[in-house]
Structures are given as structure tokens and as C-alpha cells.
Amino acid sequence: MPVLAYANPERFARLARSLTPWLLGSAVGLLLAGLFLGLFLAPPDYQQGDAARIMYVHVPAAWMAMFVYGCMALASAVAFIWKHPLADVAAKASAPIGCIFTALALITGMLWGKPMWGAWWVWDARLTSVLILFFMYLGYIVLWNAIEDPARAVRAARILALVGAINIPIIKFSVDWWNTLHQGASVFRADGPSITGSMLIPLLVMAVAYNVLYAALLLIRMRAEIAERRLRSIRLGLEFEPK
């Protein structure tokens, strides 16, 4: 079946219904494996000791914060260009998930910063740009709820998502462009990961777990959104029926 057939929200909802349990199950399994690897099997860092274990919840959350925003911006672009009926639904459904991942990146980062840097927070370029990302997510969510007219809300949301995407490369390269207290990249480097395998594997398992969890939550929230839109149009249809 061609991919475009899933542009039909009802057909998409059916596919999502069959995929949801598998994705949720895999996410839980991978999360348990990742937590076990990170807490039990990974060695303590030679400098940071066991505090380095915060990495296994901090780094994947930060990656997801950026990845989910990227997906949101991409979906908004698709919605703009091809008027794909599901693209706006995908973007709207992603926002709260990305917002939670960003909050987790910030909070676990503070919990890591305090023992390592001696400060919960510093206004360096990495931390500040991620804080801006968090407010972009919040603004996007508020915007959807603030504008009554759905056609105007959808337009404003697309524009906000696209404009905010400028922040993503700024976050990624902030550690190279500015002199940050936050360390530089140690996995996605031009010369390969500089982190040892026994720490890299738990990190990657957690990253895959977070990605699968995002996929599962995205489908669940898209199904909810589609059902709500259907409900709205049924109610509108009933209201306009001649009595």
C-alpha cells in the first residue's frame, strides 16, 4: 500500500491502533534494559564517579528535546507545503512530549551540574539555548490554546515551529561557537565517539528507548487528536442540521 494512503486520518488511526501496543511494549523493555545497564553494568567515571550515571537520563533527554523539535518543524513545513492533513496533527501531538524531554534535560542537567560544577545553573550558551527551546515548546502549546479560530491557530503554530527551528543548530553548535562550561559533544563527533564502549552502550540503549517511547506517545496523542477533531466535526454537523 502506498505511504500516501495513510494521509487519510481514519486509515492512519487504524494503523496506529495496531502499532501502539508493540511500540509501548518495546519502549518499556528498552527503558528497563537501559536503566539496568546504566545503573548496574556501566562503570563509574574515573573523574566523576557515580555522578556520571546521570548521563544516561540526561543526554538522551537532551537529544530528544532537539529531535522532537526537529520533527515538529519538519511536520509544520510539510503542512505548509503539501497541506498534509496529518502533518499539523503530528506537530501538535509532539509538542508536549518534546516539552517534557526538554524539562528533563534541564532538571537532570542541574542535578549533574551541582556536584560537578558547584552550581545548579550557569548562563552559558548551551544551557541558555536549551532554556529558550523549553520556552519555544511552551509558547507553541499556549498558542494552540490561545487562538479560537482553528484555521488561524494552525497557521500561527506552523510559523512559530519553523521560526523556532533556528534554535536547534544553535543548541548543537553552542559548545563549539562559544566558550561554554557545558562540555562539548562526545558521541556525535566528526572523529567518532570519544566515550568508552561500556558507557556508550547504555547511553545508546537509553537513546533508542526514548525514541521508541516518543514514537509510541506520538501515535497515542495523534489518535486522540484525530478522534477529537472527528468529534468536533460531528458536533458542528449536528448543530448546522436543519431542525
Place this chain on the structure above:
Amino acid sequence: MTDWSTFFAMGGYAAYVWPAYAISVVSLLALAIASWTWMTRAERLASSSKSAEETAPETKP
């Protein structure tokens, strides 16, 4: 077998490591439960009003 008290002490960083893990698990779990509840409720409402519409007499022009 791990010595559990050593494990929970996290080399002196227990006050930072455990809250980081706890808040990650709790907030993702809460998001999953909230999303699931919203989805089941919305789908139930949509399907029930859809069937109500279908059983209603044809009034559309």
C-alpha cells in the same frame, strides 16, 4: 551480588543521581498515562457520537 547500601549510596552522589532517575521515570510515566487516558476517552466519545449520528434519521440536504 551487589552490596545494596553501596549501590544506593552512589559513591556519595545519591542526592543527585536518584532524583535525576526518579524524575525521568515519573514524568515520562505520567505523560504516558495522561496521553493514554486522553486517547481512550476521545476515541470512545468520537465513536459513540458517530454511531448516534448514523442511527439518527437522515436530515442532511
